[in-house]
Amino acid sequence: MNQQSYPSYLLENAVTHLAKLPGVGRKSALRLALHLLRQDEREVQDFAQSVLLLRQEVHYCRVCRNIADGDICQICSDPGRDQSRVCVVETIKEVMLIEQTGQYKGLYHVLGGVISPMDGIHPGDLEIESLVERVAAGGVQEVVLALSATMEGDTTAYYIAKKLAQTGVSLTTIARGISVGDELQYADELTLGKSILNRIPYQL
């Protein structure tokens, strides 16, 4: 969209900012801006406020770096959770995804990403040191590595495993295998290979 074609500076400015959102181009941004123009002023105020408050007021849990409304997140402060297990994830998003499965009752540790020298992300940029300290402080019996099955995820898992080797903590990693519902004929050979290697006893 040609810059000169905007009939209003305010519109152009809003479109420019909306277009910075991931997956939103200038055309979609214009659509969003025109939508917001049609809403009640009160509604747009609430919208802007909610975004601003999120950025300004949100806290990060002192223990696990998950986002929280206070000093400690809901999960870490829940006495019903198994305090001896810590699941290491990349971002808050994975915490939410794993929570939705309802299959895990331990705690988390949010790294804030994975090691990726190509993107300039080094171990020091992630919450790895705090994980090591947390494990060293005692009380943690198992660290579950739940990282992406990518080169970066594997590198990060390896780095953490080395760091934790002397602590004697039990290290596990989530299973790789055929997705539930997938047909075997469409599985890639790496996944299929892993799923055969890591076969488990069949339960009747």
Add this chain to the structure above:
Amino acid sequence: MNQQSYPSYLLENAVTHLAKLPGVGRKSALRLALHLLRQDEREVQDFAQSVLLLRQEVHYCRVCRNIADGDICQICSDPGRDQSRVCVVETIKEVMLIEQTGQYKGLYHVLGGVISPMDGIHPGDLEIESLVERVAAGGVQEVVLALSATMEGDTTAYYIAKKLAQTGVSLTTIARGISVGDELQYADELTLGKSILNRIPYQL
């Protein structure tokens, strides 16, 4: 996404508001919220501010109802435009699209939609009366109807044509036909029929 799985009320609130944007579901809204969380606070402030200012400070041109930064929009206040032609469009978006073609040098009149009783949009909800007054005030020689080729667009065009019939203004409508670059075999028969009926002299 289950509501209970949000680790922060602020996050949930921002996601709820972002998910009200057209074409944004709760999953995308979460992605946008987490993206905003990673930005500089200053950046998020500018974002929220730009959206709020757009809604609160924007003006609508007194003449054509296009959006403007002042009382009269850039197009209406441009002495180089042909003041005797008025192109009737549904929204600001169409003004911008037509401006981008560079093929029109007259003025506009933004209706704010099309007549659609099913959606509760009646002639009185649109800027039709102001168009009739504008034409009645004199100086306008041609009204170009540039509305969608839909039933609602056609209904609106017909309604406006009836309203303007006594003013003696010349009424035209944009051509319907095969899109530039389209293969004839894929054209629908209505469009193909119109394009044959409205054939024009071939220019060497």
